[in-house]
Amino acid sequence: MLLIFLTFLLNYIYLSYTLLKNNVWDKSFENKTIKKQNKKIYNWTLFLFIALILASIRLSVSLFIEISQNGTTKGLSFQWISSLIWIAILIKILVTPEILYGYNLLNEKLKENRNSNLVFNEIWQIQPICEIKNAQHLILKEKIDNNLQNYFEEIEKIALHFDAFRNPKLTLTDLATKLSIPKSHLSYLFKYHATISFSEYKKVIRIQDAIKLIEEGYLKNNTLDSLSKKIGFTSYNPFFTSFKDIIGIPPLEYINQINSVAI
Numbered sequence: 001m002l003l004i005f006l007t008f009l010l011n012y013i014y015l016s017y018t019l020l021k022n023n024v025w026d027k028s029f030e031n032k033t034i035k036k037q038n039k040k041i042y043n044w045t046l047f048l049f050i051a052l053i054l055a056s057i058r059l060s061v062s063l064f065i066e067i068s069q070n071g072t073t074k075g076l077s078f079q080w081i082s083s084l085i086w087i088a089i090l091i092k093i094l095v096t097p098e099i100l101y102g103y104n105l106l107n108e109k110l111k112e113n114r115n116s117n118l119v120f121n122e123i124w125q126i127q128p129i130c131e132i133k134n135a136q137h138l139i140l141k142e143k144i145d146n147n148l149q150n151y152f153e154e155i156e157k158i159a160l161h162f163d164a165f166r167n168p169k170l171t172l173t174d175l176a177t178k179l180s181i182p183k184s185h186l187s188y189l190f191k192y193h194a195t196i197s198f199s200e201y202k203k204v205i206r207i208q209d210a211i212k213l214i215e216e217g218y219l220k221n222n223t224l225d226s227l228s229k230k231i232g233f234t235s236y237n238p239f240f241t242s243f244k245d246i247i248g249i250p251p252l253e254y255i256n257q258i259n260s261v262a263i
Contacts (some may be wrong), residue, residue, distance in 0.1 A: 211254075
């Protein structure tokens with residue numbers, strides 16, 4: 001009986017390792033925001049996998065001791081080890097709020113706490129991400145610093161609600177005009193207070209637009225090529241590459257997941 005149990009346990013651990021390795025640990029992303037998020041998921045799943053192994057060892061040793069002593073095989077020995085594992089998991093959850101709430105809900109809670117409407121919180125940084133040495137940029141810093149949060153919110157308001165990014169020829173100048181701010185201010189923001197470039201930001205916004213349209217049923221009467229052009233890509237190929245880079249899976253795989261959940 002113990003041999004059957006150990007065989008099952010080893011298979012379970014092996015399959016868990018394979019699943020995590022192929023779907024989480026081996027995934028790589030170019031986008032900085034997604035890469036940072038995936039790093040947190042990697043750390044959390046690795047922590048749980050180690051906890052699983054420790055709990056399995058505890059149970060296996062407990063059963064072995066009970067069988068060797070001709071006792072009742074309940075696996076109750078060394079329960080204090082399991083208690084410590086569960087306490088460690090609880091502490092990990094409490095100190096890692098994105099695991100407790102999920103990334104979307106976490107962002108909502110963070111927005112509530114700082115009275116901000118930012119959706120892409122990890123893109124925007126209040127503190128400069130690199131040292132400002134340029135004299136003109138130092139002058140801009142004095143003008144912009146006190147209003148950074150408002151700038152971030154206005155950029156996202158335009159990006160997420162007014163379809164400006166569906167224009168495939170959208171430039172930094174175009175966006176500055178829509179925001180009614182100097183282009184130099186916008187350049188400064190993306191250079192010193194954004195974790196990604198304006199070009200990457202356009203891709204992120206367009207892919208979010210694509211996801212929204214997919215969930216609203218756009219593809220029931222349209223093709224992926226049509227979708228890619230609607231959201232601002234010149235053709236399907238750059239859309240495919242950007243979608244996989246930002247979301248982590250190809251568009252068709254994402255659509256299949258959405259459909260399977262709906263079923």
